[in-house]
Amino acid sequence: MFTHLPHLNQVRGFEAAARLGSFKAAGEELNLSPTAISHQIANLEDKLGILLFERRTRSVILTREGSKLAQAAHQALQQLSTALEEISNTKSVLRITTTTSFASMWLVPNLASFQEKYPEIQIEIKTGEDLIDINRDRRIDLAIRYGKYDEKNAHMIKLVTEHFGAYATEDYLNRHKDLKVGTLIETQWKNKNLPSITWRNWLQAFRPDMPIPKISCFDQEHHAIQAALAGQGVVLVSSVLAKMAIQQGWLKPLDGNCSMPGFTYYLLVSPFSGELRKVIAFTEWLVEELSENT
Template sequence: MTNGKKSLIDEKSSSMSDRYMFSRLPQLSQIRGFEAAARLGSFKAAGEELNISPTAISHQISNLEDKLGVLLFERKTRSVSLTQEGHRLAQAAHQALKQLTTAVEEMSDTQSVLRVSTTASFAAMWLIPSLSRFQNKHPEIKTEIITSEEVIDINRDRRVDLAIRYGCHDENNKNKTVLINESFSAYATEDYLDRLKDLKDAVFIETKWKNKNLPSVALSHYLQKINKDISAPRICSFDQEHHVIQAALAGQGIAFVSSVLADMALQKGWLKPLDESFSLPGLTYSLLVSPFSEGLRKVAVFKEWIAEELSKYPSKHIENRMRST
């Protein structure tokens, strides 16, 4: 037998083997339904993600179990949990769907959609005003911004590609990429500062976080450090930083707020710093990538862009700007 004939026979044999192996695979819709239910731990949540009813998810998984001849879930009165066989299939299904998603994203001619989750204030005061620069560099990527004060579980929710989080920097979390460590200072309109005869008469505007786990950055500490002895300052508070900035822009007082969020108003000349020489260290903006979106080009280019944009901001720390009281 010649090498050419042997090669042809080997190819036919391999093709027949693949055809037999693939013919045993369940329907893709069943795999998607099972993977979502396994990841979310709920038929209802899986149905919401895939835009079908929980009953349809239940039927898909029952048909899948019948085809495989094993139980994938243990059904309880108010919950479901994976069996040992279910865990094994869930890992394989997740990896297979992830690879398939990556391949489709990379070869598709249609505009890729990047979904970014972040806080309302960061979206309103920095991300959306800056986003045109990303769109100009990557017109093939459509960006959708999802704002919420509730933390989205990026390891389970496939609707989000990446999340920009705000809080304390955790050195032990290796999955987070630090974008910027902000600083806090006081800002007001030039007109408000000109009309203000005595700082004791000023109205200070600050944020009271909805998230009680966030540590406060104290206005009183800031006033002490700039040698302004105001025993009982008049304070107005909002639960969103962009509301604080809007109030200052309306001439209602002096905003004590993040330098990152106030940057556009400063660049436009709409706000002026109360004291240019001092600021307090604030919290950290970090980036998390969904495990379902790792390796996608749209995620990689956005990470590169936002890191470059935020690297332009100087770091300000109390240690090297502190005045004696």
């Protein structure tokens, strides 16, 4: 019945190249060389007797026939992937991308409850500040992002909106009753699209007459928190990321009433993974966990 169909590897190579717009990117996703992808697609074109791509100097563009096949190939591979995921007895791998700070200060410390509930799902976390396009990269199932939440964007799932507070160890606060002689710790965003949340903003709002003391800056929030835990100063940081340190009594608030509005953590689901059980389970757990614990 299906003897006329091309080899599955050719279809996978073609679908990846069509989605990513690059033989090189398709090869990286499938762990093949760009030459191997090119050969797969050339063999597929020979079998079909049509051109699927227009080859240009630095890019490839789908032909009309190629666009039609790309849509069908994507749907077929998605259905096959979903079915295999559902019937397989092997551990399912859920791949998540998020910021380094959220992974280290919230996600990893809270992940045990998910793994206890779903031991058959293995979690792989990719961290970094560079945004991965999950609409094109099939290697990622979920992206936990941070920034301004757009309630009109149907693809965003709101998780939690933070506030920024000032925290330090109890010992540091006892030794520095006067904030003017202490050290203030803050984060300077790598993402320049985010408005800065700084000690200068905090002092202007809550201590406008106080001269600005020494300020120590880090480019990662978890580094700033670690500096505060080491007794190096008072950190201005997200309530979400400081939650565990506060619960454990490692950090104390400088003034609980002096907090500033922050940003929102939200979830993006890959269009290739949205119907998978592992994605639905993790999404439900994450939304519930953040609503209860923050």
